[in-house]
Amino acid sequence: MDKKVISIEKRKQLLLRLKRMLMKNEGALLQALQADLGKPQMEGYTSEIAVLLNEIDFTLRQLHKWVKPEKKYEIKIGYFAKITKRPVPYGRVLIISPWNYPLQLALLPVINAIAAGNICVIKPSEYAPVTNKLLKKLIHSHFTEKEICVVTGGAAVAQRLIARGFDLIIFTGSHEVGQKVYEQAAAKLTPTIMELGGKNxxxxxxxxxxxxxxxxxxxxxxxxxxxxxxxxxxxxxxxxxxxxxxxxxxxxxxxxxxxxxxxxxxxxxxxxxxxxxxxxxxxxxxxxxxxxxxxxxxxxxxxxxxxxxxxxxxxxxxxxxxxxxxxxxxxxxxxxxxxxxxxxxxxxxxxxxxxxxxxxxxxxxxxxxxxxxxxxxxxxxSQVAFGGIGRSGFGAYHGEAGFSACSYQQTDYRAFNYKYLRKKYPPYYDHAFVWVRRLRRWIF
Incomplete structure (x- = not known):
């Protein structure tokens, strides 16, 4: 992976490219959904394409706020500190998606991951073959492998992908399969987001x-x-x-x-x-x-x-x-x-x-x-953080929650000394300990 962080402008360009791809190929995508699941055109559009377009639009409007570093200051006895927190992309994100919403659940995590500056690999379910074939063709004709890549196949392919090592895994599917993915990811200490459903x-x-x-x-x-x-x-x-x-x-x-x-x-x-x-x-x-x-x-x-x-x-x-x-x-x-x-x-x-x-x-x-x-x-x-708890999974995405889930917080702590506190260092004295207990909030 290229260690250089993807710029904000490049992220926006990728999202706009994805939006144009969806809009230009709307008819073909709806036909593919109908072939795999018999989806009515209305349901295919509202639950898959419209959701993705809305998520892209929302992300483009809010991205400049999400990427902005957060700055705070602390004043202590002897020094003051500047604390800067900034979201940093994980790197390579593996998205394992199910068959029931083969377009939305493959690409919505991609939108969040791209917004955070990641590279994405999608492993869609083999049970939506027509949609998967079209999705792979469209993605590979609009994006490079260092941007978004689609890898098709069954459980064995997913296992090999996880074994290769990713920086974050987003899984949507059954509890049984999710547990296997989680166990394999845990062996490499790979952070995961699990969306497992349940009896609602x-x-x-x-x-x-x-x-x-x-x-x-x-x-x-x-x-x-x-x-x-x-x-x-x-x-x-x-x-x-x-x-x-x-x-x-x-x-x-x-x-x-x-x-x-x-x-x-x-x-x-x-x-x-x-x-x-x-x-x-x-x-x-x-x-x-x-x-x-x-x-x-x-x-x-x-x-x-x-x-x-x-x-x-x-x-x-x-x-x-x-x-x-x-x-x-x-x-x-x-x-x-x-x-x-x-x-x-x-x-x-x-x-x-x-x-x-x-x-x-x-x-x-x-x-x-x-x-x-x-x-x-x-x-x-896009305003609702979508995710489960317990048997229904863990982690959440959509909107700002998705951006946060696909990035980690890197913190810079910079201190500026204005007074030397000799009694903070060894050898320690009893009277110094008394003052430390009284002034602990202003020293540490």
């Missing part, structure tokens, strides 16, 4: 039982056929309105996708065969109130509502990551939080309510992010 509970109370909220929940759940790390995983509903909510959810699904969702161009397909098999097995773990139609030839599972689910079943323990929505009744938020049903360190927990005390109660009992009366939208905001 969605809780609604009586005060929020409105059609607009149900539409929001259904949209978020079945967007990209449920294959979103921050999708509402399971819906928890008060017993008093349980039947009404289930009926409204079903009506909303019909309004969105019709009687034959497998023929609807606004509904995506399952990403690959292995995942299709995994999601299909969940269908038998509850009563199918709506949906449940499966087409293996198209890797299609229709939007499905499940009830009467055993708390010990696999679907209640594992992230669904598909178009299946279990709806579970609860008596009170206190009892729900006291149970083992909620993953307390999920990537996001959604709450639909008008009651501030319910919001506070949820925040006090959870480790992860809480989103009130809206689903998914926070992940598209």
């Amino acid at each position: 509970a969605c809780i609604i109370d009586e005060t929020a039982f409105k059609e607009v909220h149900i539409r929001e929940i259904v949209w978020g759940k079945f967007f990209n056929a449920g294959q979103t790390c921050i999708a509402p995983d399971t819906l928890y509903v008060p017993e008093s309105i349980y039947t009404k909510v289930v009926e409204m959810v079903v009506r909303t699904i019909l309004n969105f996708y019709g009687e034959e969702p497998d023929e609807c161009s606004d509904f995506a397909t399952i990403g690959h065969d292995v995942h299709f098999k995994r999601v299909r097995e969940f269908l038998s773990q509850g009563t199918i109130v709506h949906g449940g139609k499966v087409d293996a030839s198209r890797r299609s599972i229709s939007p499905t509502v499940l009830t009467d689910i055993d708390e010990s079943s696999e679907i209640m323990k594992k992230e669904i990551f598909g178009p299946l929505l279990p709806i579970i009744p609860y008596s009170s938020l206190e009892s729900l939080l006291a149970s083992d049903l909620l993953q307390k360190d999920a990537l996001t927990t959604y709450l639909f309510t008008k009651k501030m005390d319910q919001i506070q109660l949820l925040r006090q009992n959870l480790k992860g992010m809480v989103s009130v009366n809206k689903v998914i939208h926070h992940a598209g905001s």
Whole structure:
């Protein structure tokens, strides 16, 4: 790697080049996303291309603030000090991205890494072959290998890349694969950012039982056929309105996708065969109130509502990551939080309510992010640090958080002496120790 730090102007040029690449090839990218995941054009653009363009625009506007050194001063007995803190790029960043958002989750970390002055290597998931092939072609035709590089392949390729040694690794994917990546990176003491997803509970109370909220929940759940790390995983509903909510959810699904969702161009397909098999097995773990139609030839599972689910079943323990929505009744938020049903360190927990005390109660009992009366939208905001905790991962990126995550703070400490303190040095005297204890704040 060239040890010379990439200039701010060069970083801006790289970001603008990436923006032009996305805009110029928008149609081809949307076609690739449709080929891999059956993504509707609207979902492909809003969740992949638009998010990236917005992140680039935001970064270009704010970059001059982020790179500005921070200066502080200290006055002590005998000297004063000037402290300068400046963000420095790690160097080479390896980005291992998943298949469910093969464009956004490959390039959004790149935007943050470039802004911080790094060189990027992308290892996309092999389960999005059409998008990966196009992405590799576009990146290599717009950037040099000393700027951005794409390396395709499976798990063995990722292992070889990690073994080569990088200065920072950003991984997005499953908990199981993430743990293997983390263990291999730890052997080289490589800093990592892990985005691992989880079971994101969605809780609604009586005060929020409105059609607009149900539409929001259904949209978020079945967007990209449920294959979103921050999708509402399971819906928890008060017993008093349980039947009404289930009926409204079903009506909303019909309004969105019709009687034959497998023929609807606004509904995506399952990403690959292995995942299709995994999601299909969940269908038998509850009563199918709506949906449940499966087409293996198209890797299609229709939007499905499940009830009467055993708390010990696999679907209640594992992230669904598909178009299946279990709806579970609860008596009170206190009892729900006291149970083992909620993953307390999920990537996001959604709450639909008008009651501030319910919001506070949820925040006090959870480790992860809480989103009130809206689903998914926070992940598209460059103002929000996106990241998990515990089982849902660690580290965060997007916007300034991404810039900070892709750089480390280098500190310069410069002292200017104006008085010699003889008694600070050996041999030490008892009376000097007394004064040091009294004046410690002004000496050290």
